[in-house]
Amino acid sequence: xxxxxxxxxxxxxxxxxxxxxxxxxxxxxxxxxxxxxxxxxxxxxxxxxxxxxxxxxxxxxxxxxxxxxxxxxxxxxxxxxxxxxxxxxxxxxxxxxxxxxxxxxxxxxxxxxxxxxxxxxxxxxxxxxxxxxxxxxxxxxxxxxxxxxxxxxxxxxxxxxxxxxxxxxxxxxxxxxxxxxxxxxxxxxxxxxxxxxxxxxxxxx
Numbered sequence: 001x002x003x004x005x006x007x008x009x010x011x012x013x014x015x016x017x018x019x020x021x022x023x024x025x026x027x028x029x030x031x032x033x034x035x036x037x038x039x040x041x042x043x044x045x046x047x048x049x050x051x052x053x054x055x056x057x058x059x060x061x062x063x064x065x066x067x068x069x070x071x072x073x074x075x076x077x078x079x080x081x082x083x084x085x086x087x088x089x090x091x092x093x094x095x096x097x098x099x100x101x102x103x104x105x106x107x108x109x110x111x112x113x114x115x116x117x118x119x120x121x122x123x124x125x126x127x128x129x130x131x132x133x134x135x136x137x138x139x140x141x142x143x144x145x146x147x148x149x150x151x152x153x154x155x156x157x158x159x160x161x162x163x164x165x166x167x168x169x170x171x172x173x174x175x176x177x178x179x180x181x182x183x184x185x186x187x188x189x190x191x192x193x194x195x196x197x198x199x200x201x202x203x204x205x
Contacts, residue, residue, distance in 0.1 A: 054074075
């Protein structure tokens with residue numbers, strides 16, 4: 001544990017990781033905290049794998065650069081290099097039009113669901129649209145996305161990917177023009193990724 005967005009030198013934390021003998025670190029760090037942690041590990045020669053949730057967020061790929069290669073992994077609901085032709089078309093088109101990376105895949109899913117619910121109900125009234133979401137499925141960039149009826153939580157596949165140098169094959173798309181991108185290692189299908197819920201969601205009358 002460390003203070004949020006205050007630590008400039010992560011070497012003491014890296015020393016603790018080394019002393020523990022851990023071969024894997026799971027971290028919720030993001031932004032500068034994640035980039036500095038990975039850099040400190042690289043500088044110290046610590047070859048630990050880092051499993052992260054936010055390594056693909058804006059700024060982190062640039063700050064991390066080569067220091068994260070082959071060791072930093074991300075657990076995400078989107079993998080830009082999954083080989084899906086539909087994904088490739090969206091990423092290519094977005095890059096061409098905006099000269100930026102398309103990584104916020106949830107926006108694609110959200111708009112697809114909203115459009116389907118409005119068409120289905122022939123209404124934009126919030127309660128009607130929200131009700132239509134229950135149990136709805138859409139074909140998104142990561143396969144089937146389902147809005148679980150019991151608690152309105154999105155059920156979708158999860159990916160594990162590793163930060164690696166682009167090669168034009170399984171790492172076609174880089175991020176932030178770094179020359180590095182995410183190689184898909186594993187896909188957890190929706191039914192595997194889904195977890196039980198005890199939520200008792202209250203709906204508007």
